[in-house]
Amino acid sequence: xxxxxxxxxxxxxxxxxxxxxxxxxxxxxxxxxxxxxxxxxxxxxxxxxxxxxxxxxxxxxxxxxxxxxxxxxxxxxxxxxxxxxxxxxxxxxxxxxxxxxxxxxxxxxxxxxxxxxxxxxxxxxxxxxxxxxxxxxxxxxxxxxxxxxxxxxxxxxxxxxxxxxxxxxxxxxxxxxxxxxxxxxxxxxxxxxxxxxxxxxxxxxxxxxxxxxxxxxxxxxxxxxxxxxxxxxxxxxxxxxxxxxxxxxxxxxxxxxxxxxxxxxxxxxxxxxxxxxxxxxxxxxxxxxxxxxxxxxxxxxxxxxxxxxxxxxxxxxxxxxxxxxxxxxxxxxxxxxxxxxxxxxxxxxxxxxxxxxxxxxxxxxxxxxxxxxxxxxxxxxxxxxxxxxxxxxxxxxxxxxxxxxxxxxxxxxxxxxxxxxxxxxxxxxxxxxxxxxxxxxxxxxxxxxxxxxxxxxxxxxxxxxxxxxxxxxxxxxxxxxxxxxxxxxxxxxxxxxxxxxxxxxxxxxxxxxxxxxxxxxxxxxxxxxxxxxxxxxxxxxxxxxxxxxxxxxxxxxxxxxxxxxxxxxxxxxxxxxxxxxxxxxxxxxxxxxxxxxxxxxxxxxxxxxxxxxxxxxxxxxxxxxxxxxxxxx
Amino acid sequence: xxxxxxxxxxxxxxxxxxxxxxxxxxxxxxxxxxxxxxxxxxxxxxxxxxxxxxxxxxxxxxxxxxxxxxxxxxxxxxxxxxxxxxxxxxxxxxxxxxx
Numbered sequence: 001x002x003x004x005x006x007x008x009x010x011x012x013x014x015x016x017x018x019x020x021x022x023x024x025x026x027x028x029x030x031x032x033x034x035x036x037x038x039x040x041x042x043x044x045x046x047x048x049x050x051x052x053x054x055x056x057x058x059x060x061x062x063x064x065x066x067x068x069x070x071x072x073x074x075x076x077x078x079x080x081x082x083x084x085x086x087x088x089x090x091x092x093x094x095x096x097x098x099x100x101x102x103x104x105x106x107x108x109x110x111x112x113x114x115x116x117x118x119x120x121x122x123x124x125x126x127x128x129x130x131x132x133x134x135x136x137x138x139x140x141x142x143x144x145x146x147x148x149x150x151x152x153x154x155x156x157x158x159x160x161x162x163x164x165x166x167x168x169x170x171x172x173x174x175x176x177x178x179x180x181x182x183x184x185x186x187x188x189x190x191x192x193x194x195x196x197x198x199x200x201x202x203x204x205x206x207x208x209x210x211x212x213x214x215x216x217x218x219x220x221x222x223x224x225x226x227x228x229x230x231x232x233x234x235x236x237x238x239x240x241x242x243x244x245x246x247x248x249x250x251x252x253x254x255x256x257x258x259x260x261x262x263x264x265x266x267x268x269x270x271x272x273x274x275x276x277x278x279x280x281x282x283x284x285x286x287x288x289x290x291x292x293x294x295x296x297x298x299x300x301x302x303x304x305x306x307x308x309x310x311x312x313x314x315x316x317x318x319x320x321x322x323x324x325x326x327x328x329x330x331x332x333x334x335x336x337x338x339x340x341x342x343x344x345x346x347x348x349x350x351x352x353x354x355x356x357x358x359x360x361x362x363x364x365x366x367x368x369x370x371x372x373x374x375x376x377x378x379x380x381x382x383x384x385x386x387x388x389x390x391x392x393x394x395x396x397x398x399x400x401x402x403x404x405x406x407x408x409x410x411x412x413x414x415x416x417x418x419x420x421x422x423x424x425x426x427x428x429x430x431x432x433x434x435x436x437x438x439x440x441x442x443x444x445x446x447x448x449x450x451x452x453x454x455x456x457x458x459x460x461x462x463x464x465x466x467x468x469x470x471x472x473x474x475x476x477x478x479x480x481x482x483x484x485x486x487x488x489x490x491x492x493x494x495x496x497x498x499x500x501x502x503x504x505x506x507x508x509x510x511x512x513x514x515x516x517x518x519x520x521x522x523x524x525x526x527x528x529x530x531x532x533x534x535x536x537x538x539x540x541x542x543x544x545x546x547x548x549x550x551x552x553x554x555x556x557x558x559x560x561x562x563x564x565x566x567x568x569x570x571x572x573x574x575x576x577x578x579x580x581x582x583x584x585x586x587x588x589x590x591x592x593x594x595x596x597x598x599x600x601x602x603x604x605x606x607x608x609x610x611x612x613x614x615x616x617x618x619x620x621x622x623x624x625x626x627x628x629x630x631x632x633x
Numbered sequence: 634x635x636x637x638x639x640x641x642x643x644x645x646x647x648x649x650x651x652x653x654x655x656x657x658x659x660x661x662x663x664x665x666x667x668x669x670x671x672x673x674x675x676x677x678x679x680x681x682x683x684x685x686x687x688x689x690x691x692x693x694x695x696x697x698x699x700x701x702x703x704x705x706x707x708x709x710x711x712x713x714x715x716x717x718x719x720x721x722x723x724x725x726x727x728x729x730x731x732x
Contacts, residue, residue: 607731608731609726610724610731611724611728612654612725615654616655619651626701
């Protein structure tokens with residue numbers, strides 16, 4: 001494995017971005033070429049990723065390569081240098097495969113999905129830029145480079161959520177995502193500062209080695225690491241949409257659906273999980289994983305309850321993503337880093353798949369998202385239906401499909417850490433199965449409630465769209481079995497063993513028993529959904545107080561609006577604008593002018609125009625001057 | 634004769650000139666008063682020059698006279714020009730340049 005390979009891997013999407021971004025005007029008439037360049041760029045990265053993976057799997061040592069010094073501070077003893085460099089190990093390789101593999105399929109799908117859109121080339125430029133930023137995030141060998149990627153994906157997320165910028169709701173959602181992420185990023189920055197203050201460097205290996213060394217414990221104690229890891233986790237909360245900063249993710253569904261699949265399901269939102277897994281050494285020493293796990297499991301449960309009552313397909317998937325990200329945090333929180341990352345991988349496949357199928361439904365339904373206006377789509381869109389079913393079964397934990405393996409591992413590890421987390425996680429698994437199959441039954445089964453004019457156009461999506469669906473469905477179903485067979489002795493655990501420190505929990509209990517419980521819970525959720533929604537659509541009006549609470553998402557958006565947004569807006573309006581800006585700043589400027597004018601008004605009275613008055617004052621002045629010199633000196 | 638007499642005369646002439654400039658309204662009279670002040674200064678120059686026995690002061694007097702002549706030429710021209718425009722040379726009435 002060489003530096004050059006990584007550079008090619010990284011540069012391909014950047015080149016794609018530059019071509020589509022700079023020459024989009026000339027590519028506009030040729031959608032195939034523009035989309036083809038975008039997809040090909042990611043394909044190149046994907047091939048490189050496979051090579052990287054094969055080398056690592058073949059026993060190659062992890063690559064630690066420095067390209068050049070980026071920021072150098074030369075202050076004698078306090079000198080520091082931040083470099084641009086790569087750290088490629090098993091964890092990186094897994095992330096690379098997910099980003100470029102799922103990314104490539106989504107690019108291909110987008111060629112069909114975005115057909116005829118005004119901003120076709122702009123779309124592919126942004127998408128390639130996103131892949132580039134995400135690759136920087138996972139390839140960097142220090143926190144600063146990770147932060148560069150972190151901000152880069154945030155920017156692309158903002159650009160793509162607000163892609164249809166003529167729509168007010170889309171631009172609002174983009175801003176919301178950006179601002180909420182800014183809060184998290186602030187925590188991330190502070191975390192980096194803390195680490196830098198303690199270690200004098202931001203390089204992963206240097207920090208981890210120093211943190212493990214005994215003398216660090218003696219000098220700084222673990223409290224520095226507690227602060228640093230919690231601040232970094234604030235960044236992860238923002239980026240990975242956990243309580244209390246999850247609110248941006250459901251709104252982010254305003255973007256094109258493939259974007260939701262790539263950025264807001266498969267890759268970017270998992271950056272927080274990756275960051276914690278990467279910092280596993282620090283979290284182990286600081287023992288802050290428990291907080292991470294609790295936030296994760298509460299988010300998982302909370303988001304799943306909201307998803308129960310939503311009627312917008314993409315929003316259900318969005319809340320489901322928030323919920324599944326919560327599971328991943330449970331995994332990395334309880335110290336089962338490999339399991340958390342494993343769930344990240346399986347989730348990237350089945351959630352990406354489900355978003356793309358949702359896009360396929362939208363495509364056929366003239367952008368309709370309300371599933372109360374669907375029903376019976378199974379016969380019209382068989383491929384979409386079957387692929388969605390695979391994804392839903394996978395996420396519901398149907399035995400031997402992907403989600404079953406990864407979720408079960410996490411729950412199993414959680415049991416060893418805290419039985420309460422396990423129980424909440426199990427309830428969430430039930431809810432997950434329920435709301436996913438509620439979505440399936442209402443959308444694909446039962447009576448058709450499609451409006452007649454839409455129904456006449458109802459069709460299966462073109463091959464450029466359904467082929468990626470079919471391809472994605474295979475790993476969605478099987479990857480868990482392939483990588484996860486054997487639980488904690490699975491291939492995936494062996495592959496990533498070199499990266500993660502020894503888990504400090506012991507997985508106790510009968511593995512088979514846990515699997516059976518998980519499966520039963522998942523199947524029960526599916527069955528419950530069948531009894532309630534196989535024949536009828538969800539009611540339009542909430543039927544009970546709890547239902548109303550859930551349908552309104554616990555009024556969290558309203559609460560944030562009332563408690564945070566409005567006070568800030570009012571504060572900006574009355575305090576900052578009316579008082580500080582208009583009152584104080586303008587007041588000072590206008591006040592100076594007024595004083596000058598007032599004094600001028602007084603002085604102009606001396607300017608009478610009568611020459612002799614001037615002469616009198618001159619003579620008086622001379623007399624006084626002379627008198628002073630003659631008599632007083 | 635003692636120097637003091639000349640200097641006192643010079644001071645008196647200068648004061649008369651100053652008062653004339655300050656109190657009179659006719660521009661030509663003011664002009665004459667200025668000449669009076671210049672000549673009072675000339676008188677002091679000559680007297681002190683004589684007293685000290687050197688010629689520097691007398692040379693200065695020539696310069697002052699030359700400047701006074703030039704000044705009269707320009708000053709009278711301005712007065713004539715003002716009179717043509719305003720039909721008056723009363724300085725109280727020429728006060729349009731005020732704040």
